Amino acid sequence: MLDPKIVAELESIVGEQYTLTTPEDLVAYSYDATFTSAKPDLIVLPSNTQQVSEVLKVANREVIPVVARGMGSGLAAGSIPFGGGIVMALTRMDRLLEIDRDNMMATAEAGIIASELAAAVAREGYLYPPDATSDSYSTLGGNIACNAGGARCLKYGITGHYVMALEVVLADGRIMRLGGKATKNVTGYDLVHLIVGSEGTLAVVTEATVRFIAAPETERMAQAFFPKLADAGLAINAVLASGANPSMIEIMDETAIKSVEEFLHMGLPLDIEAILLIQTDGDEADATRGIEIAAEICRQKGANQVQVATTAQERKDMWLARGSISGSLGRIRPNKLGEDVTVPHSAIPEMIARIKEISIKHNLPIVIFGHAGDGNLHPNILFDKRDPEESHRVEAAVGDLFQASVGVGGSLSGEHGVGVLKKPYLELALGPVAVEMQKRIKQAWDPNNILNPGKIFD
Amino acid sequence: MCTDKVETSAHIVSQVAEELYLKCIRCGKCLSVCPIYRETRIETMSPRGKVALYRAVGEDDLPEISPVYASKFYTCLMCEACREVCPSGVELDVIMNQVRADLAHCGLLPDSLQRLSDIIVSAGNISDEDNARRLGWTENMASKPVGLDYDGQVEMVYFVGCVSSLFPASYHIPQSLAGILEKAGVSYALMGGEERCCGYPLLLNGESELALEMAQHNVEAARVTGAPQVVMSCPSCYHMWKHTYPEILGDDVLDGLEILHETEMLAGLARAGRLRFKPWPVTVTYHDSCDLGRKSDIFDAPREVLRAIPELELVEMADHRAHSLCCGGGGNLETYNRELAQALPLRRLRQAEEAGASTIVVSCQQCKRTLAGAARREKIRIRVIDLAEVVAEQIEEEPHA
Incomplete structure (x- = not known):
């Protein structure tokens, strides 16, 4: 419980209406999209950067933890207030401030919904490529804090590749602007990209300028049905090496297919082990040529059926299945641990095989789907956290999963971040020196350790 | 009724x-589709937040069932957009109905909603008027609707609904429909003071037993007319009759009665060649109401009627059909929190503008009230009109020989 005097001070900053303290509010701000939860002492919903600054000054003075968050769709427990304190939800700061066509950049407050930013850019005839599956229920600020990826990353890169400038508030309340609209800038350390992916541990992002690109003239999509999962893995590498230049290659294994079919009733085949969803884009000729090459490779590598979408609606329907997997897994087991290990292209088939071995070894269903083309797989372990023995096996399986990824030259996280769920494995992935250097950065930026404490490392 | 906090908590916990x-x-x-979350951006008001509260009660993680807890469950349009997109199949409608029933059972119905229930029970309608005044809409018509003095066998009984019967701003909808029926040569009956509230607002308040009494009366009164069809303009009345009446009164309660919404009836008449339209060179968009669209699966009938009108261009808004965005008029929210309910339609009006429409066609008098009221307040130049009004305006006076 916070001192009533501090509560009153916070109320005077953001307004009583936006300082939430009821038991109901504490429950609603205790979770993200993982299976974990912890209640804050209070929630503030600031409406501008000045209020963010004032709140942080109070928190820093009183040494109260502040966990900044957007819509709580994170998959690494990165925005859960395990140490209590203040949750700062930036969702009310959702204004689109500028679309600068000359520089091809958009500026918005951190709480704007990512897909609404992308839609505003699209209305001008351009493309903001980052396309996290959760983009209609996650914020730009959250995407930046976790350096979110998405399906199109294969060709276009991740959120961080598009961030040009930031307005951030430091732990002591000072407001700082980083970066700018100049496309080349090596004036000092690249602090913009230090903040990108820092999970709210170094500063609170309040505003961002992102660049956008010319929209490709058209897109093509195909889905290939593979009786054997291993064949799908080999087909991915063959397509990547072929010059088809796909903008995405997504994979769904048989459990993912069954789960999503139960939700959507699309008539997906239930007797196959994998679907690959492949997209190409560019001008008419390029996109068509690319998808035909990819389709032919899938057939050669063992797909028993390949469908090429002929309309935008068909493409949308194909993607709907892939985009609904994660949420639909609640139909199978009450809890899931969704990982996002990312391995080099060459190791994709091996990683898929190792995940299946881990599933058998620990007797746990592990669903495989994800952005297979860039090596970013989403093995989701399905379990019931009310069963302690099963939860224990989940922990062991996660350890094996990370060992396997690091073993083939991969990373712990491609796009979700470390949060607390991957914290125990950080040293495994980075080594002790790199972890030590990261801790020193944290110490320099947030000496009182009030910003999202206990995330990434202790 | 629970007598104290302990009993209240025990009852509600036991129901989870x-x-x-x-x-x-x-x-x-x-969160991406909830109209209330999109407006407030506060998690406690979101569908996911409501499920978390429901769960917290079940897992003994909330100290008591308080008016604050209750308020979150009344801050909902019951539009079911959340259930539509939930990949995991969470039945949010079932949770909402159950919690509202529990809260009513424990005497936690807020005063404004209790007043609404009391009015419906005593007056038989939502606006506390003498129920015999239900035919007020017929009084300023050029000629009396023939349905007032029906005689012998009629094709259908027209169940007008409270809003259209008693809110003067909505009179034009039943006037239009009566005119269409007469021009198309359809015989019909009006129930007048024998029509009562369909019971939907009571059900939304969690008082299904009171709703059941209304339902029983209405079915009996409709049967007295001898008509084989019951047609209604109000999607909520329609959803109640078509889906809820059989649930609460038994599967056979509607045997021999066909329940039709005005959009289905109009599509049928157009298909049968009983309606002919003048050209209407306007760009319109169609707003799917929650009760008719998402909850009753009627999307094509109104669009079929609009496409039958020459020169009309039909465009779709960003959120349409099963993913339509509620106008803000659902769930008794207007009674419970008028300020919030009035803030919601603006997003919908913007979607219509972005689609390039100059006119929004609805088939729900509540959607019309809500959207037209917001357009007036916000000074947005867009016309909101019911499908029955469109048809009445565009119908050819003299059918071609």
């Missing part, structure tokens, strides 16, 4: 069903 909340894996997808 684990299988309803365990499916929620908290992905957050429902």
Whole structure:
């Protein structure tokens, strides 16, 4: 419980209406999209950067933890207030401030919904490529804090590749602007990209300028049905090496297919082990040529059926299945641990095989789907956290999963971040020196350790 | 009725069903479609937040069932957009109905909603008027609707609904429909003071027993007319009759009665060649109401009628058909929190503008009230009109020989 005097001070900053303290509010701000939860002492919903600054000054003075968050769709427990304190939800700061066509950049407050930013850019005839599956229920600020990826990353890169400038508030309340609209800038350390992916541990992002690109003239999509999962893995590498230049290659294994079919009733085949969803884009000729090459490779590598979408609606329907997997897994087991290990292209088939071995070894269903083309797989372990023995096996399986990824030259996280769920494995992935250097950065930026404490490392 | 806090908590906790909340894996997808979350951006008001509260009660993680708890469950349009997109199949409508029933049972119905229930029970309508005044809409018509003095066998009985019967701003909808029926040569009956509230607002208040009494009366009164069809302009009345009446009164309660919404009837008449239209060179968009669209699966009939009008261009808004965005008029929210309810339609009006429409066609008098009221307040130049009014305006006076 916070001192009533501090509560009153916070109320005077953001307004009583936006300082939430009821038991109901504490429950609603205790979770993200993982299976974990912890209640804050209070929630503030600031409406501008000045209020963010004032709140942080109070928190820093009183040494109260502040966990900044957007819509709580994170998959690494990165925005859960395990140490209590203040949750700062930036969702009310959702204004689109500028679309600068000359520089091809958009500026918005951190709480704007990512897909609404992308839609505003699209209305001008351009493309903001980052396309996290959760983009209609996650914020730009959250995407930046976790350096979110998405399906199109294969060709276009991740959120961080598009961030040009930031307005951030430091732990002591000072407001700082980083970066700018100049496309080349090596004036000092690249602090913009230090903040990108820092999970709210170094500063609170309040505003961002992102660049956008010319929209490709058209897109093509195909889905290939593979009786054997291993064949799908080999087909991915063959397509990547072929010059088809796909903008995405997504994979769904048989459990993912069954789960999503139960939700959507699309008539997906239930007797196959994998679907690959492949997209190409560019001008008419390029996109068509690319998808035909990819389709032919899938057939050669063992797909028993390949469908090429002929309309935008068909493409949308194909993607709907892939985009609904994660949420639909609640139909199978009450809890899931969704990982996002990312391995080099060459190791994709091996990683898929190792995940299946881990599933058998620990007797746990592990669903495989994800952005297979860039090596970013989403093995989701399905379990019931009310069963302690099963939860224990989940922990062991996660350890094996990370060992396997690091073993083939991969990373712990491609796009979700470390949060607390991957914290125990950080040293495994980075080594002790790199972890030590990261801790020193944290110490320099947030000496009182009030910003999202206990995330990434202790 | 629960007599104290302890009994209230015990009752509500005992009702929580684990299988309803365990499916929620908290992905957050429902936040992207919830009209109230999109407006407030506060998690406690979101569908996921409501499931979390429901779960917290079941897992003994909330100290008591308080008016604050209750307020979150009344801050909902019951539009079911969340259930539509939930990949995990969480039945949010079931949770909402159950919690509202529990809260009413424990005497936690807020005063404004209690007043609404009391009015419906005593007056038989939502606006506390003498129920015999239900035919007020017929009084300023050029000629009396023939349905007033029906005689012998008629094709249908027209169940007008409270809003159209008693809110003067909505009179034009039943006037239009009566005119269409007469021009198309359809015989019909009006129930007048024998028509009562369909019971939907009572059901939304969690008082299904009171709703059942209304339902029983209405079915009996409709049967007295001898008509084989009951047609209604109000999607909520329609949803109640078509889906809820059989649930609460028994599967056979509607035997021999066909329940039709005005949009289905109009599409049928157009298909049968009983309606001919003048050209209407206007760009319109169609707003699917929650009760008719998402909850009753009627999307094509109104569009079929609009496409039958020459020169009319039909465009779709960003959120349409099963993913339509509620106008803000649902769930008794207007009674419970008028300020919030009035803030919601603006987003919908903007979607219509972005689609390039100059006119929004609705088939719900509540959607019309809500959207037209917001357009007036916000000074947005867009016309909101019911499908029956469109048809009445565009119908050819003299059918071609």
